[in-house]
Amino acid sequence: MIKPFLVVAIISLFLIGCSNNDTDATGQDLDHRSVDKDPVESIDLGSEYMYPLTGMGTDEEPNNRIVSVMVNNHPEARPQSGLSQADMVFEILSEGNTTRLLAMFQSQTPDVVGPVRSARPYYFQLAGDYDAVYIYHGAADFIENQLQQSGIDNLSGAQYDGDGHLFTREAFRQAPHNSYLQFPAVTEVAEGRGYTMEKEYDPLNFDDVDRSDIVGDEVEEVTVSYGSDRVRYVYDETDEHYVRYNGNTQTVEYGDETPITLENVLIMETRHAVVDDQGRRDIDFESGGNAYLLQKGKVQKVQWESVDGRIIPVRDGEPVDLLKGQTWINVIPNNPGLSGISEVE
Template identity: 55%
Template sequence: MRKLLFYIVLLIMFVLLAACSDDKQEAEDNGTKENAVEEKDQAQAPKDTKKPNTFPLTGIKTDQKVNDRIVSVMVNNHTKARPQTGLSKADIVFEFLAEGQITRFLAMFQSEKPDVVGPVRSAREYYFEIADGYDALYIYHGAANFINDMVKNRGIEHLNGSIYDNDGHLFKRESFRNAPHNSYLQFGAVYDVASQKGYEVKHSYEPLPFLSEDEAKNISGDAAKHVEIVYSDNSPMEIVEYEYDETSEKYTRYSDQEKTVELNSEEPIQVDNIFIVETHHEVIDSAGRREIDITSGGNGYLIQKGKVQQVKWENRDGRIIPVKDGKPVKFVPGKTWINVVPSSPGIGQSVTISN
C-alpha cells in the first residue's frame, strides 16, 4: 500500500513538472516571436535621417542650432600676406580690388569657425556695406579717418583691430611676418568682445537659394573646367585661377599660379560655387582707393559642377545673388567665392572660361 502511494505521488510530481516546462517553453517561444516581429517592424520602419536646420550661407543641413551671428573679416591678399590662415573655413568669400591692382577678401564665417584668421587688413566702404547687408559683424584692422567715420556714423557693428592691436585676446601680431601683414584675429574671442560692446551675437537668417541634391546633378551650361580672372597682368601681377576637380566636383583656387592654401596645414582652398560679378569701379584718391557699385546689378557668371551659366546679378536685401529671367539662380550647397571685377575692361575681357 505504501509503495502504491509512493508511485502515485511520484506520477503527480512528474505531470506537474512537465506542465511547467511546457508553459515555460511556450512563453519563450512567444517571446521569441514577439521579438522577431518587433525587430522586423523596426527594420521596415522608415528611418528619419532628415536634419532639421540649414546653414544659411552654405545650404548644408545640420542637427546643430544655426543661430550664431555671421562674422565677416577683412583678409589681406598682398603677396607678402600669403598663404593666409582660416580661409578654408569661410562660407562665402568676396574678392574685390582694394588698392592699386591688389585684391582683398571679405571672408564670412558661420558654419565653421577657425581658431585664427588673417592677416587682417583695413576697411573699405563697399566691404562694410556688404557685411551690413548680410547682418554680419564686421572685423577689420585700421582705416583712413573718413572710413572710420563712415563705419561709426552708419551704425556698422564692428571690431577694429587697431583698438585691440596685439592685445593677445582678440588680435595678435605674429613675428614671422612684418607689419602690416602680421595682424591675426583670434576668432574664439570675437563673440565675447562683441557682447561687451553690446552687439547681438545670436541671429536667425533666411538661407540663400540652394539646389536640391537632384537639381545639382542636372545643372545646365557650357563646360567650365578652368577659370581665369585677370585683375592685373602687370607688376604686381594679380591673376586668379580656379581648376575643376571632377572627383570632388569642386574648384581649387590659385593666385598668380600658386595654389591658395592654408598657412599651417597647406590645405587647398576648394569651392563649390564661383560667382563672378561685373560692376562699375571708380578710383577716388591717389592711393588707388575705389568706390565700387554693389547695388545696381549687372552681368555675371555662375560656375558650378564644371558648368558655367551667364546670369545677371542683383542686390536683394543686401545680398548679392545670381538672377536669370528675374528669378534667383540657386547655388550648389557648399562654399562660395564671389569675384567682383570692373566693368571696364569688362567681364568679357578680364575673364576666360575654358574646358
C-alpha cells in the first residue's frame, strides 16, 4: 500500500551514448566565490511589477535583458556557482549520459557563474527563443558557425578566455572545468558588441495557490535518472519548495553552500536523436508532449507546449499556472519517457 506523503517516483532512463572524456580533478576551496543570494521571499508580492520568469514582485520595471549561461554539470564541475540565483534552469543531455545546464538570469545578478562549457545548438536555440544573450565557452567549428549565422546575441569564453574581466580561469579546478563568468561585466561587454541589454518580456502565467487546490498525487521525492547520473527532488513541506540533489549530494553553491531550492519542477519528455559519431544530439523543443509538474509536494500529469518559443505546462489546451519563484526544467528522451515512472512504498 502506498503511504501518503512518502511516495517515491522514479524515472529510469537507460541511455546509450558516448562517454564523456572530462576526467580532471576538482578543487576544494572557493570561499572568495561565495554568493549572497537574495531570497525570493524578500520581494514584495504587492509590488507594481513582476519578473517575467519568476512572477516575483518588484518596485522597478524589470526591463533588463535575460542572460543565459551554459553551465557545466560534469561531476568534476560540481558544486557550481550562481545557480541559486537563476530564475530558470534547463537540464538537458549533451553527449553520453552527461547533462549540461542552461541557466537564465534576470531577477537576480550573481557575482560569478560557472564553470562555463561549450555550446550546443539546442541550447543556444532555446536562448534565442527566450530572447536572451547566450554565454558559453567555445564550440566545435561547425557549431560555432551555426551560432554566428543564427543571429543570436552571444559571448564566448573562448574569445575572452582568462581576461580577468569577463572570464577567469580559476586555480581550484583544472580545465575544462575552470572557466568562470564574471557576471557584473556582462552588460558592459555585451553593449560593447552592440547588443541591446534592455528588453520588455511578457510574463509567464503565475498564481498563488493553496496546496489543496493543486490537482495531483502526493509525492515526497522524485528521481530522474540520466543513465548512471541521478537527479533527485525532495519536497520540503515546511518551506514548500523542492531541494535538489545529484544522487545523494545536495546541490548547493560552491563556497557558502547556499542550497538550490525550487518552487516548480517540470519534467518533460521529447524526441532525442543522436546525430553523429561523437554522440551529439538533436532534441525537439517544438512539437510538445507529455510532462510532469511538481508543485508543493504534488505531481500533476500535464503536457508541455512551446508558445512563442517558451516552454509552458498545459492541461486540456490551457496553460497551467506556475508558482511564484524559481523553476527547473528536466528534459528527458521520450523513450522510455514518463512511462518509466513507478511509485514505491
